Amino acid sequence: MADWYEARRYDVLVIGAGGAGLRAAIAAAEAGVKVGLVCKSLLGKAHTVMAEGGIAAALGNLDPNDNWEVHFADTMRGGQRINDYRMVEIFAKEAPERVYELERWGGLFDRTPEGKILQRPFGAHTYRRLCHVGDRTGLELIRTLQDRAVHSGVEVLMEVTLSRLLKDGDRIAGAFGYRREDGRFIAIGAKAVILATGGWGKVYKVTSNSWECTGDGCAMAYEAGAELMDMEMVQFHPTGMVWPPGVRGILVTEAVRGEGGILRNAKGERFMQTYDPKKLELSSRDVVSRSIYKEVEAGRGSPHGGAFLDVSHRGAEYIKKKLPSMYEQFLKLADVDITKGPMEVAPTIHYVMGGVRVAPGEGASTVPGLFAAGEVAAGLHGANRLGGNSLSDLVVFGKRAGEHAARYAKGVDGDPRIDDGQADEERRLLLRPFDSGSTENPYELHAELQEAMGTHAGIARTGEGLRAGLDKILSLQERAERMRAAGSLLYNPGWHACRDVRFMLILCEAIFRAAIERTESRGAHWRLDFPDQDAGWGRKNLVVQRGDRGMTVSTRSVPEVPPQLARLLEATA
């Protein structure tokens, strides 16, 4: 241990304090191990706070026919069957208990007149399934878990950025990074590390994601040798704000459509009648996003390149009760009163289905001692995630990852050794932007990588475009070696941005390399040059891994659904 960094040690280190990280930390602490929880910003501000519409769980409070089997089938179909069915089964079975648990911990949901938890309809869910609190369900979830965690003996480290996983031989030994406040370096030793770092929507310009969504955890896992899966699957949420420019991409919850919102084009036509006459506005997100895209391409878009979403027929009182933050958001930021007229919406990057490949139910990655849960983990959502399934994902698999990491940590003999050489290597990388030869502005590189992703890895993709995008990213990676920062280590956003950009460029490369390989259209991945689904590709997941000479891409077989579960998929199709 060296004297130039702050040293800490836990049995289980959880990186990320959104829903998955908090739930994992609680579970690990309850299992009796010493837990450290690191957040990049202040506690309670993680991206989970922005979740709006609800948490999907087959309670059957409004529709008694709903049960885990229907939820399982909906989720598999939504993911176009490249999901890991074992994860989906666990998920559908355990989600209801995780919701009731939130309630026992003080979380409050909207109620039915009989006093049960109210559930609302959502895209591609057969029944009314989303437990919710108006349109601020994520806030309720994070606050409930936050208060539980701080009273469970979890030690919270706020505003710490971890930028490298430390290893002792093949296994995890902890993580290294710095405190944002003053740039002090910090090395945290741990027997097990749980990544709960969320997604990387910030690789796109038009996104509903907050600044933190730069994919640090996934990129660190890649650098540590873990396998990443389904990286080509990036979800466009059909409805983001469009105008004015500063708010472009901010989420307009699917609950607007769940509460009866209707989509129209510039000619006033309800175009979803053409694309999915059965489910209409409540079709799955990939379908609705593509439909809006096609309408705009055909010249029937709204003035700022989107569609009109109208819920005003539900009446002002109802809207203000069920969609209060949407009402407020449009009134304050866009001068639009949604109780009186339509809002303008367009697809916005919302979620990544891909991420760290994990053992189903345990969250263990392919690196011993490294676990992952929530958006950073792959496998549950396949090629497209259903609305409301992310919040239940966080609590179901957060809990499991916490339990399994604690069990793993208890089985580790002695503390893994912190290698100061690895820490020093990372320190030099972090400080490089202060070198005199550095010239590149990290914000400029960020904007350029976003431009490349928007242009070449958007809703509609082609092989040619993807290859051009990959070239661009590779050249940006070279320029990223020369990023510059000014000033001191004291709370310095320009310096922080340099490491974020490096992480994001790794993930951009992974998205392009996987998207080039998948020569078919499935879920969120729409190839204009391969517009149809291909049965062969339907049996494969793409895996990205760090090789001796850069990034390698290979395939893994999608786990075959056993007959008793396959029957469910056919029964309710």
Added chain:
Amino acid sequence: MTDATLHVFRGDKTGGDLRTYQVPVTEGMVVLDAIHYIQQHEDSTLACRWNCKAAKCGSCSAEVNGKPRLMCKTRLDQFMGSPVTVRPLAAFPLIKDLVTDVSWNYRVNQEIPPFTPARDDTGPWRMYPEDVDRMFEFRRCIECFLCQDVCHVLREHDGTSRYYGPRFMVRIAGLEMHPKDTVSRAHLLRGRGGIGFCNITKCCEEVCPEEIHITDNAIIPLKERVADEYFDPWRALLRAFRGRREPRGT
């Protein structure tokens, strides 16, 4: 395109002053957009907190023209071209530029006994809309700490050792009024919570971006609860006979 003039506080614990920036204005722009413009084009060391840029996380709190506000929700066009001054929250110790040390709030939250239902009451629960509706308001809090910043007990009288501040009165109200909670926090409110220090000036309500009626719906009912438990003569008599065991308040 016109320019906006921003005077932004730059400095750290050792001191600082306002620095002036010109920022090109686009339609619908908010103060946080202007701060980002400065970071990206003028000075990448300008420190501010932000996360969602959609008024949901409560990170980008600052004092804009002297008023505590969320920068992501403060449109530039309302200032009609006049210069805009942006300063950090004054009630908390400065770290750098617009970033302050708000960790005291997290320590306070840890002192508050958490939600505690009866051990054998494991649910699923029946709670009727009329029983929970009034609590939703308290649960809307995004912890931006603007109410803490404006509270004169904390801000002008250095009262952090005496009063938890409006945010935590809201938090405690949400717990106390939960139909399934079994713990009384009246003792805490009267003691370390320092509810008596609030003299109901309602400044906190004015700055709350979630429009929570902090004073009317949280602080005053809690004050009544404390008064009931400690100053009601009938209850004092009951206490004399029964020891400290008290029925729950309203």
